[in-house]
Amino acid sequence: MASGRARAVARYLDANWPTGASGAIATARDGEPVGCQGRGKANVETGADAGCDTVFDIGSITKSFTAAAILKLETTGALRVTDPIGTILRAVPADKRGITVHHLLTHTSGLPEGLGDDYEPVRRDAMIARALAAPLDAVPGRTYAYSNVGYSLLAAIIEKVSGTGYGDYLTRNLFTPAGMTRTGYRLADPCRDDIAVEYDSDGRSQGTPLDHPWAADGPFWNLRGNGGLLSTARDMLRWYRALEGESVLPAAAKAKMFTPHVSEGVPTQFYGYGWTIVTTPSGPIVTHNGGNDWSYARVAIRPADHVMVFWVGNQAVRDGMWNLEDLDHTFTLGLLTLLASHP
Template sequence: MWYRRSFLLLASAALAAAQTTAPASAPATPQRLEEQVRGYTSQDRFNGAVLVAKDGKIVLSKGYGLANFEWNVPVTPDTKFRLGSITKQFTAMAVLLLSDQGQLKVDDPVCNYVAPCPEAWKPITLHHLLTHTSGIPNFTAFASYAKTMSVASPPAESLKRFLNEPLDFPPGSKFSYSNSGYVLLGYIIEKVSGGTYEDYLRKNILTPLGMGDTGYDDTLTVLPRRASGYERAGSKLQNAKFLDMSIPHAAGSLYSTTLDLMKWDEALNAHKILSAEAYKRYFTPVLNNYAYGWTVKTEDGVEQINHGGGINGFSTRIVRVPSQHLVVVALSNVVPGQPDKLAQELVKLMLGQNLPVPEKPAEIKLSKEALEKFVGNYAIAPTFILAVTVEGDQLITQATGQGKIPIFAKSANTFYPKVIDAEIVFDVDADGKATGLTLVQNGRRMPAKRQ
């Protein structure tokens, strides 16, 4: 993700566990895929655009919900969404293309391009930045980030935010997702190419591939068919907090459409733009299954290449299955939501698996007095607290550094959030007052004591 973890903890971006079986039957029909998407939209778990393509042909391409809630403008397949960290795969391609052009080498030290360069950075290479193994701390996780995200900060300025921070670990020894590394790559792309990051992508990648609906987003340009971004605040919808798009830069600044991302997938399948050797590096995972701007791993018996993005008001996912010539794209402009999980389920359906259509859990009403017994702070980790409050007759959760999420009762002490696939079970004493809780998400059970 571009700048923060998604929903309650860390698991909403995780994909389903790998299986070793081959596809069981024929790919799902468009009607069956539509049924799965509608199961999400009916529960406010997805608002946006979806594309499924097989063998270069569209199986499903539709918009669901609204691109602009103020004006009741519907989402369509050519609605433009901010991509967040899906941007990173374009940045990685730009670096490899510069390498093919002889303007840099992927194994070059970062200090070749940064002056003055910290002593601790001398072992760091562009390869480390591309694979999130540099050890450079992620500046969007700094406590100061929320206060500065509305202020313009081109790469040279953003660089100053983490230039003198100690490394999280020796370069190459571990994986830790870092937007800092990709902003630094953007800085290097501009320094080497002599132009802007946007211009280099437009001239060398986007225009040659015919991706006319993809580009670098900013708030000054009047951009036709651009979706507005929204965030859920409890049970209400609000405009996403402003983010100056100079800040995400090469780590998360691009916008696109589902149709343009299909063109992107087709170009990758055809090995356009890059040399064969560059493509090999592009898709070779290093640590934590991460390659250059992509996660590459075996899921459901086939290699899948995927990445997601999260940026103020937007959540995105692209999943590619090259051996099946299959791509699924889900772009959402309401957060939190579940484009990650939806995209993965659509892949499973296209691989011939049988899945249940998402159904709304039964909901019961509890009195405000009963809800008050759950109010408190619950420590899932020493620095990660889940606050539970009551607003009106609604129980609300808010995790450290995240927005408010309403939860709804399935029983006297079991609740669920409609916008994410999770469950919260409260432990109660003889008087019915909560003493702790367990967050159940993506097969994990995470207990937390009440503070």
């Protein structure tokens, strides 16, 4: 039988989830799930319902996993976040020798936001060469400016330091210890059948992420490390539970990840390592969103209250009806508040 808190969450979703929108929503408190459910269709053409185990593209929430992998490597002594990138990547030009791993993690490297289309077939070493040749937008360490390029370089650093592919490293060191069975760039065949189809603002199918150009082991390198990970609402509950404990990262590494290292230019908003930290009267919220032209996702944790929300939709905008990004703040904060306050 559902708890009173779970019933309250269900009522909230009935009242606030956009009519006709499809996706999945997971909520938790004190490390335990409160609810996990789908809404609408994962595939309109086949009639498949969205559910807790439907696989979605979680977009830039990928960055939180990239940051966790870097911190995992630091706990083993394989690198330090204070290391200049030249100690790992080699042949770094003079204007970028001051860039450190910390700068990449906090979007203060001065590197541009992007270098091309997500699905352009760019391999790792070509991406590195492009990034190191790109003009800087700012002096390293001086200015916060969101950079997908920086997180792709972090994925390359993970590979070079660990001697393991980025996706394999995450699976072995993050996903498997957390019990996440449907998260990654490469998924087993049964999981591939459960990937949600994405839809544009007119409701036209854009296929699944795997219907776009990908390399054999995941997306090409304009996207790898900064976006494109596939996951489920149930797996994101497992990730939250792992972060509540120390099965993946020790307390000191998690504290470093959730430290508000740099202002995002908004008085209450800071960037940690792969997470935005928002200061509120009820305590900080650690969060990240993700999206492409069709899907949109949000994960948010309020550590003081030990509550978590994850939700994702496979149609971010429906012309004349809804825009999930516009609804995000009110919807997410309402759920966090309900979880924290309901007995």
